[in-house]
Amino acid sequence: MAVYREDNPGWVEQAIASIIGQTYTEFALIIVIDGEIGASLYETIQSFAESDNRLVLLKNHKNFGLAQSMNHAIEWGFTLSPRYFVRMDADDVATLNRLARQIGYLEHHKNIAILGSSLTEIDENGKKVGARVMPASHLQIVRMLPRRCSMNHPTVTIRYDVFHDGFRYDSSLRNTQDYFLWIELAQNGYLFRNLKDKLLKFRRVNDFYKRRGLGKSFNEFKARMFAMKSLRKYSAWNLGYACGVLVLRLMPAQMVKLAYKLDRLLLEKYVKH
Template structure:
C-alpha cells in the first residue's frame, strides 16, 4: 500500500537552512511529553534548521490541536499527517524525500522522538562536529535516561570512535537512533529505512550503512533525555525481540563478524527478552552497567 502524507502547514525555507529535524507522533504519545519534545527543538541554539513533525495516523485531539497551534506560530515547523499508522520508517523516509526535493541547501538529517527532550545545544554541537569531521556520516551522542516525571534514572555511555562502534554493533545498537544526525549524502546515495519493519529499523539501517563503508561517531556529551517509562521493559514484545535477534545475525553477516561470543550473546539476549519483566529489567541494568564500564572516552 502506498503511503499518503498531507501537509497541514507551510514552512519558511530560508536560504541558510541546512538541517532538517524529523519527529513522528503516534496515538500512544502523551501530549505533555510531545509538548516538551517540541519545545526542546524550538529552543535549540542552532537556528539554520526546520522541524518536520509527522502525525502517523490517528492522534488524540489534544495533541493535534497542540501541534497545529505551534506550527501556526512558528514558520520553521512543517506539520504533516499520514492517512494511517505507517510506522516510523515510512514517516522518516517521507521527511527525507520531501527534504531532498524541497530544501535546496539541506546537508543534515536529525532524529528526535516525541517523548524525549533534546538539550538546547544538541543540534549546534552535532552540526559543528560534522562540519569539522567530513569523513563522519552518522553521528550520535550520549543520553540520560529519565522516568515519567523527567527525573534522571540512568545514562548511556557509548563508544565514540568508528572502530569501536562497529565492534560493538553485532551485539548491541551502538548508535542511539533518537540522537543521530546523518549527512544527507547518505540518502542521496539511495539508502532508506526499511518500511516493512515496524521496529528495530535503525539496527538494520546501521548495519547497511556500515557495510557500505560509511563512518560513524558518537559525541560523549549527553545531549538527549530518553524517556524510560514504567512499562519500558515489557514493551519489547515477541516481535521486537525476534527482530533484534535477526538484526544481530544480519549485522554479523554483512560486516563479516561471526564469532562464538557474538552468536552466544544473540541467543542469550533473545532468551532474556522473553522472561518476566522484572528479569528483563535486571538484565537491562546489568547490560548497561557492563557497557558503561567497558567504554572508554578520551
C-alpha cells in the first residue's frame, strides 16, 4: 500500500492491522511512504514496523503518486522472489481470509494471472453503505473493459510473472493507472478472474463523488477509447457509453452520486458469477 500526507492515521492503522491479522501469514507488507507525512501518521506506521518484521517501509523523497509508488514496491519485491503482488489502499480494511482465499484460488488455477474480488463499501465510521460486484469470468471482464474498469483495483492479486514479463503501471498517470494496465494485459493474453466474495471493505467518504475531477474523467474516457482500439471492440454502444459517462462526470456531484448508486445496484443484480 502507499501512504500519503492526507491519509487518516486511524484508517491506516485499521488497514495495516487487517493485514497483520491475516490467517495467511507468509507475506511481506510493503508500505510506500509517498513524500512527506505528518508525525502522527509516521508514528502509527513505525509502531507496526517495530513490532512485526514482515513490514517493509519504502520512502519516496516526494509525492510521486500511486503508479510510481506501486512500481517502487514491485521493483523492491523482486529481492524476495515472490509469487504474488497484492494491492490494497491505506484507508481500506481486508477481511481476515483475504490472502488465504485469493492465494489459495491462484494456487489451484495456474492459468489465472490477475485475480480480484467484490468489495463492501463503508463510510468514515466503518458503516456499510454499498457494495461493488464485478463480472467473474475472463470473457465478461474483457468484454466490459471498453465501458468500465472491471477489476476492483484495491482487491487484486497479480502473479509476479506479469512483472517479470516487463509490465508495470504507467507512472505518467496520476489516476486510472490500473484501468490502462488491465487493458494492456488483456491485449497481451493474460487471464483475469473476479471472486464473488467480498474480501475488502472500501472506504467511500463524503467527498468521493467530488474527487473524481475533470482530469480523471478525461483519463477514463481515454482508457475506454484505448480499450476499444487495443481489444478491437469498437461499437456504437461502447462509443456511446464512453461519451455518455464523460458527460455525466461533468454534472453536479449529486447527479454523479445517484448514477453511481444505480450502477452498483445493476452490477449486483445482473453480473453473473
